[in-house]
Amino acid sequence: MRIEKSTPIGEKIELDPERYFISSTDLKGIITSVNIYFSKISGYSEKELIGSPHNIVRHPDMPRIIFKTMWDQIQTGKNMCAVIKNLAKNGKYYWVVTDFEILKDDNGEPIGYRAFRRAAKDETIKTVEPIYNRLLEAEK
Numbered sequence: 001m002r003i004e005k006s007t008p009i010g011e012k013i014e015l016d017p018e019r020y021f022i023s024s025t026d027l028k029g030i031i032t033s034v035n036i037y038f039s040k041i042s043g044y045s046e047k048e049l050i051g052s053p054h055n056i057v058r059h060p061d062m063p064r065i066i067f068k069t070m071w072d073q074i075q076t077g078k079n080m081c082a083v084i085k086n087l088a089k090n091g092k093y094y095w096v097v098t099d100f101e102i103l104k105d106d107n108g109e110p111i112g113y114r115a116f117r118r119a120a121k122d123e124t125i126k127t128v129e130p131i132y133n134r135l136l137e138a139e140k
Contacts, residue, residue: 003044003052005056006089006090007091008060008061008087008091010093011091011093012092012094013041013088013093015094015096016037016119019037020035020037020116020118021035021038021096021115021116021117022035022037023049023114023115023117024103024112026111026112027111028053029071029113030051030053030054031050031051034046038117041088042056043088043089044056044057044089057087057088058087059085059086061093061133061136063135064139065135066082070082074113077102079099079100081097081098083097083098084097084117096118096120097118097119097124098116098117101114
């Protein structure tokens with residue numbers, strides 16, 4: 001099932017700072033599981049999310065280099081903490097801080113990734129937004 005990406009409407013979703021979004025993907029970034037909070041905030045059902053590429057929630061305001069750096073890190077087995085602006089199905093956005101866990105099989109080989117996300121603090125967003133804007137301009 002192919003899902004069309006949303007069009008941003010410029011409205012922010014306020015997140016519960018005590019709750020985590022959790023999702024798992026295979027090695028190619030295809031979603032294999034999500035928790036209820038991730039589904040609720042993103043606006044997508046679990047059925048819509050499972051089997052979709054994780055970039056279904058990627059906001060166009062996010063520079064590509066952030067995701068390239070993130071993938072380069074986690075694919076070499078290193079964790080990375082990233083501040084990400086995501087796009088919900090309804091076109092609203094939300095900011096999260098993401099931390100990763102590399103999922104491994106019984107032989108220690110990577111089989112996927114699990115991401116834990118929490119609401120990003122306003123001061124963090126104010127710090128990264130101008131940097132991301134400059135990166136987006138450079139990418140054009």
